[in-house]
Amino acid sequence: xxxxxxxxxxxxxxxxxxxxxxxxxxxxxxxxxxxxxxxxxxxxxxxxxxxxxxxxxxxxxxxxxxxxxxxxxxxxxxxxxxxxxxxxxxxxxxxxxxxxxxxxxxxxxxxxxxxxxxxxxxxxxxxxxxxxxxxxxxxxxxxxxxxxxxxxxxxxxxxxxxxxxxxxxxxxxxxxxxxxxxxxxxxxxxxxxxxxxxxxxxxxxxxxxxxxxxxxxxxxxxxxxxxxxxxxxxxxxxxxxxxxxxxxxxxxxxxxxxxxxxxxxxxxxxxxxxxxxxxxxxxxxxxxxxxxxxxxxxxxxxxxxxxxxxxxxxxxxxxxxxxxxxxxxxxxxxxxxxxxxxxxxxxxxxxxxxxxxxxxxxxxxxxxxxxxxxxxxxxxxxxxxxxxxxxxxxxxxxxxxxxxxxxxxxxxxxxxxxxxxxxxxxxx
Amino acid sequence: xxxxxxxxxxxxxxxxxxxxxxxxxxxxxxxxxxxxxxxxxxxxxxxxxxxxxxxxxxxxxxxxxxxxxxxxxxxxxxxxxxxxxxxxxxxxxxxxxxxxxxxxxxxxxxxxxxxxxxxxxxxxxxxxxxxxxxxxxxxxxxxxxxxxxxxxxxxxxxxxxxxxxxxxxxxxxxxxxxxxxxxxxxxxxxxxxxxxxxxxxxxxxxxxxxxxxxxxxxxxxxxxxxxxxxxxxxxxxxxxxxxxxxxxxxxxxxxxxxxxxxxxxxxxxxxxxxxxxxxxxxxxxxxxxxxxxxxxxxxxxxxxxxxxxxxxxxxxxxxxxxxxxxxxxxxxxxxxxx
Numbered sequence: 001x002x003x004x005x006x007x008x009x010x011x012x013x014x015x016x017x018x019x020x021x022x023x024x025x026x027x028x029x030x031x032x033x034x035x036x037x038x039x040x041x042x043x044x045x046x047x048x049x050x051x052x053x054x055x056x057x058x059x060x061x062x063x064x065x066x067x068x069x070x071x072x073x074x075x076x077x078x079x080x081x082x083x084x085x086x087x088x089x090x091x092x093x094x095x096x097x098x099x100x101x102x103x104x105x106x107x108x109x110x111x112x113x114x115x116x117x118x119x120x121x122x123x124x125x126x127x128x129x130x131x132x133x134x135x136x137x138x139x140x141x142x143x144x145x146x147x148x149x150x151x152x153x154x155x156x157x158x159x160x161x162x163x164x165x166x167x168x169x170x171x172x173x174x175x176x177x178x179x180x181x182x183x184x185x186x187x188x189x190x191x192x193x194x195x196x197x198x199x200x201x202x203x204x205x206x207x208x209x210x211x212x213x214x215x216x217x218x219x220x221x222x223x224x225x226x227x228x229x230x231x232x233x234x235x236x237x238x239x240x241x242x243x244x245x246x247x248x249x250x251x252x253x254x255x256x257x258x259x260x261x262x263x264x265x266x267x268x269x270x271x272x273x274x275x276x277x278x279x280x281x282x283x284x285x286x287x288x289x290x291x292x293x294x295x296x297x298x299x300x301x302x303x304x305x306x307x308x309x310x311x312x313x314x315x316x317x318x319x320x321x322x323x324x325x326x327x328x329x330x331x332x333x334x335x336x337x338x339x340x341x342x343x344x345x346x347x348x349x350x351x352x353x354x355x356x357x358x359x360x361x362x363x364x365x366x367x368x369x370x371x372x373x374x375x376x377x378x379x380x381x382x383x384x385x386x387x388x389x390x391x392x393x394x395x396x397x398x399x400x401x402x403x404x405x406x407x408x409x410x411x412x413x414x415x416x417x418x419x420x421x422x423x424x425x426x427x428x
Numbered sequence: 429x430x431x432x433x434x435x436x437x438x439x440x441x442x443x444x445x446x447x448x449x450x451x452x453x454x455x456x457x458x459x460x461x462x463x464x465x466x467x468x469x470x471x472x473x474x475x476x477x478x479x480x481x482x483x484x485x486x487x488x489x490x491x492x493x494x495x496x497x498x499x500x501x502x503x504x505x506x507x508x509x510x511x512x513x514x515x516x517x518x519x520x521x522x523x524x525x526x527x528x529x530x531x532x533x534x535x536x537x538x539x540x541x542x543x544x545x546x547x548x549x550x551x552x553x554x555x556x557x558x559x560x561x562x563x564x565x566x567x568x569x570x571x572x573x574x575x576x577x578x579x580x581x582x583x584x585x586x587x588x589x590x591x592x593x594x595x596x597x598x599x600x601x602x603x604x605x606x607x608x609x610x611x612x613x614x615x616x617x618x619x620x621x622x623x624x625x626x627x628x629x630x631x632x633x634x635x636x637x638x639x640x641x642x643x644x645x646x647x648x649x650x651x652x653x654x655x656x657x658x659x660x661x662x663x664x665x666x667x668x669x670x671x672x673x674x675x676x677x678x679x680x681x682x683x684x685x686x687x688x689x690x691x692x693x694x695x696x697x698x699x700x701x702x703x704x705x706x707x708x709x710x711x712x713x714x715x716x717x718x719x720x721x722x723x724x725x726x727x728x729x730x731x732x733x734x735x736x737x738x739x740x741x742x743x744x745x746x747x748x749x750x751x752x753x754x755x756x757x758x759x760x761x762x763x764x765x766x
Contacts, residue, residue, distance in 0.1 A: 052658055081661030092513050092653040096706035108649055109661035116709075161660070 002064055002083060002164035003028040003197055004049060004072075009058030011044055011221075018044040020221040021058070026165075028065060031191060031198040033208035036218035037242055042201040043089070045218070046169050049199065050086045051075075062165060081109035085163030087154055089170050093143040099153050100138040103129055106160030128159035132186055148179035155183065159190055166190070168200040172207060180204070184211050205259040209233055210251065217241055233257040247314065262292060271296060274416065275340050277360050278349030281307035282409075286347060289413060291315050298339040301332045301360055308349075328359040336360075340367050347416060350378035350409070354386040361391055365398040374403035377412045432710045435703060439717035443495065446724040450491035453728060455735040456482055485623070493621040494727040494741070495720035497682035498692055500633045501525075502719025504675040504682075505693020506700070506711055507640050510647040511671050514576045515698070515756055519557075519679040520690035522579070523586035526594070527560025528553040528676075528683035533594040533613050537601030546628050554680035560586055561676050576760070591688070616689035616742025618727050629681035636674040637716055643667065644709035651706070689742045691749020692719055692726075698756065 004026045011019040019041050026032045034042045047053045049060055051072040061069035062083060072080060085106075093102070106128070107121040117125075129135045132152045137145070142153055151171065158166065168187065172180040184200075188211055191198050202208045208215050209229040217225040217232050219241045225232045238246045238259060245262040273296045276283045283299065284307055291297045300320030302309040312319045320336035322328055328336075340346055340363055348364045351357070368374045378384065380395040399405060406412035451467075452460050458479060465472040466483045473480040501519055508517040508524075519525045531552035564586050568579040591614055598609045612620055640647070646667050649657035658664045682689065696719035697711065703718075704710045723741065726748075730739040 050659060052655065077658070077663050078661035081659060084659075086655075086659035088653075088655045088659060090653060091656055092651070094510075094513065094651040094706060095515070096701055101705075101707070102652075105648060105652070105660060108645055111645065158659075 002062055003030070004060065004062045004165055004199070005069060006045075006049070006060050007058055009045075009048060009060060010056045011041075011048060011053055012056040017221050018053075019048065022218075022221075022223050023058075024216060024223065024226065026197055026199055028197055029191070029195050030213045031188070031200070031211055032214050032216060033212040034199065034201045034216045034218060035203070035205055035208050036224070040218040041221040042218055043169055044221075046086075046167050046199065046201050049165075050084055050167055051080060052086075064164075078109045081161065081163075083164045084167060085158040085161045085165070086167045087158045087169060087171055089173065091154060093145075093150065095141070095143050097142045098139050099134055099142050099145070099156075100125065100129070102142045102153055103134070103156045103160050106157040109161065124162055125160045128156045131159060131190060132156040147174050148176065148182075151175060151179070151183060152186070155186060162194075163196065165197045165199065168198070170201055170203060172202065172204065180207060187211075205233060205238070206251075209256045209258065210254050229257050233259055272345065273298070273343045274345045274347060275299065275343035276308075276347045276349065277301075277336075277364055278308045278347075279303065279306060279351040279357055279360070282351040283308045283347075283349035284311040286349060286409060286413065287311050287315065287317070290416065291317065298343060300336040300339060301328045301357070301363075325356075327356040333359050333363070336363055337366070340372070341370075343372070345373045345375065345416060347412060348374065348376045350384070352384050352386055353380075353391040355390075358387050358390055358394070361394045361398075364403065365394045365401070368398040368401035368403040371402070374398055375412055375416060376403050376405045377409055378407070379405070432704065435710075436713060436717070439714055439721070442721045443717050443724070446721045446728075447491050447495065450494070450724045450728045451483060451487045453732055454482065454487055455731070458483065489621060489623050489626060490618045490727060491724055493618050493626050493685045494723040496626065496630060496633050497618075497686045497689065498696070498719035498721070498723025498726075499637060499716040500629075500678040500682040500719075501689065501693040501723075502696035502700075502715045503637045503640055503712055504678040505719075506697035506708070506715045507647065507671050507675050508693070509697060510651045510708060511668060511675075512574055512579060513651060513653065514574070514579055515760065516576070516580055516694065516753065517583075518691065518693035519675065519682075520587065520688065520693065521753070522564050522583035523560045523590060524557050524564075524676060524679045525683055525688045525690070526587040526590035527563075528557035528680040529594050529613050529688045530560075530590050530597070531556025531680070532683055532687075533597045533609075536609060536613070537597045546624050549625075550628050550632075550680055550684040553684045554677055556590075557676035557680040557683070558673065560590060561672055565672070611740060613687045614742075615740040616687035616745075617730070617738065617740035618686045619738055621685050625685050629684055632677050633681045636678045637712065640671070640674055641709070641712040643670065644707070644712055647671070647708040647712075648706075651708075686723075687740075687742060689723070689745055691745050691753060692722055694756070695745075695749055695752050696722055698752070 006022055006024040009019055009022045022045060034045060036042050044053055048055060049072065060072050062072055063069035104117060104125050107117055107124060110121065129138060132155050134153050134156045137149060145153060171183050175183060184207060187198055190196060212229060214227060215229055215232040216223055217237065224241045225237045233248060235246055235248055247260045249258045249260060251258050271294060274290055276286055276297060276299045279302060287297055287299060287308065288311060298318045299308065299312045301322050302312065302319055303322050303324050305324045309321060318339060320332050320339055322332045346364055346367045353361055364374050376398060380392055385391040406415055452463060463483055466480050505518040508522065509515055532549050535549045535552045564582045567582040568574050594613050595610050598613065646662045649660045649662045650667065654664050697715045700711055700715035700718050704714045726744045727741045730741045730744050733739055
């Protein structure tokens with residue numbers, strides 16, 4: 001088990017500081033991902049770990065579990081290659097080499113000048129090829145491989161090298177979704193089976209989140225954040241580093257944080273106070289979109305734990321809420337009514353109406369009666385009305401007082417945005 | 429492993445056959461039995477001094493020189509192709525031969541052989557080759573990479589300028605037989621070679637070839653790129669310097685014996701790769717043997733087409749090698765999709 005420690009590392013080129021006082025410890029057996037915007041110094045840091053970039057100051061050492069740390073720059077090239085395996089981004093594949101021959105060159109650091117591959121070397125090669133599932137094209141010419149196969153073959157080579165520390169530079173660049181996961185799953189399997197340490201530069205924050213123990217997020221040659229995916233992938237940190245708004249969610253299978261980025265804020269209509277009445281996820285898209293466009297969105301009454309409630313919570317909106325699966329109470333109704341009165345428009349999502357949320361429809365009808373702008377989405381028929389016919393009259397009442405009916409959410413959105421801004425990019 | 433040994437034996441046999449043919453044929457018809465006599469019996473040699481001189485000093489010397497030069501240029505070509513990751517790299521195309529030729533021509537033109545004697549010409553050729561290698565390398569390199577088209581263009585232009593410089597030097601020198609000298613040093617040929625020249629160059633050629641063979645595994649790694657080679661434990665910078673010096677020395681030795689001979693360093697490595705694969709541990713010796721065969725036969729062809737006139741061997745190799753270059757170039761373009 002070998003770890004790697006980086007102390008106060010600065011790398012300066014004429015006119016550029018590529019790395020600025022980076023300190024980082026990667027314990028043995030850990031998977032650390034380096035993320036950050038383009039030009040943040042990720043690749044320079046990885047190459048510095050491989051002693052391929054001269055340091056201006058600082059030191060980088062690798063250490064066995066019970067051994068002294070040794071500077072990567074002090075090790076002879078072959079010894080260094082026995083411990084550190086690197087999968088670089090840039091790779092030439094000359095003609096004439098079969099995949100197996102390419103993988104076999106991974107044994108080079110273990111062989112002397114005149115010594116040819118022995119039994120142990122052939123075994124390491126076959127084992128690496130089995131792990132990467134490259135045996136089935138072992139005899140093909142390597143330079144004819146597709147992007148995904150090629151990347152797997154090069155991964156097989158670095159695994160055949162049997163390093164203690166694996167340094168990967170953008171191993172998933174240019175790969176499609178399936179190959180991206182497959183590549184990193186192979187690396188993870190190798191990490192677990194062999195107890196190696198993995199340091200990977202990754203562009204995709206979601207892949208970094210799914211596979212890493214810890215993430216180092218870099219910006220401008222400095223370490224902007226270091227910690228578990230949960231600690232680093234927050235909306236604030238990500239926005240500060242990348243300069244783009246993101247929403248953090250949860251991966252349904254891995255439970256790891258997921259990062260969804262937002263479109264650039266659209267110019268035009270904003271700051272309209274809009275109240276959304278919804279439930280059961282029928283309003284989530286409306287809430288997100290209108291909020292993204294800069295409107296002051298409020299919502300309610302929503303039951304706590306409901307999808308729409310979670311959405312509004314995530315966006316930190318003003319809402320009127322009710323306990324889970326409970327009918328709208330008087331207090332909640334009053335709170336919602338206060339929000340409705342402040343709004344210049346009320347949107348009613350196409351949610352089913354039952355005895356528990358009939359009061360939500362009443363809120364809209366009362367608003368219409370007061371002369372407020374009300375937009376009803378869908379139709380009110382027996383597929384939606386679970387009150388035994390109480391919802392219909394309220395709906396009709398609202399329409400009678402000037403509420404507009406929109407056939408679906410999209411056209412409602414267009415109407416809502418169009419009413420307030422004729423140059424809205426979404427209208428039409 | 430066995431297959432490799434068999435292929436090497438086969439190629440060695442081909443060298444031997446080519447050498448026999450090279451000694452057996454020539455402007456003066458001599459039966460093979462007579463030639464063998466002259467080669468192995470001193471009595472026969474003293475009985476027929478003229479025939480002995482033809483066989484030993486003209487034919488055998490030429491065959492040995494052509495074989496050594498062919499091996500040297502081919503190994504240089506294979507090494508340059510790995511080093512620059514360009515299948516078209518070759519001492520002639522990259523202007524290394526022309527650089528060596530400038531050095532050689534300067535010695536011929538100004539006659540400063542006094543200080544170093546027989547070593548003066550190969551030494552000057554080596555310095556010229558080294559300088560032109562460095563020049564082309566510096567011209568083609570941009571941002572740590574050596575783009576293929578830039579490399580070839582730089583090489584071709586440097587070769588052309590240096591080739592003209594050779595002609596100018598020799599014309600201005602005012603020596604006799606200026607035309608012949610120009611032809612020899614720009615088109616190549618073994619008509620002027622003697623044992624003294626062979627003796628000076630044989631050791632550097634063999635040493636460089638063996639060193640490159642020993643570095644075969646590192647050359648393999650280098651063919652994948654400098655970074656990948658570094659990460660697989662190769663000491664890239666010393667390796668590059670060693671390889672560049674070796675190619676300059678190999679080329680200089682070949683030029684010192686036979687002038688500028690193009691495309692052998694392209695044809696032999698490509699043919700050898702077809703035979704034994706891309707692994708330099710087998711490619712280097714194979715390409716050396718194949719290069720020797722090519723140049724011995726090329727020289728033989730040049731002097732047997734229309735005896736007693738000789739076609740310089742450089743013209744023969746260019747006639748075959750030029751089209752070969754274009755075929756490889758075409759394959760390159762098709763592969764890169766441009």
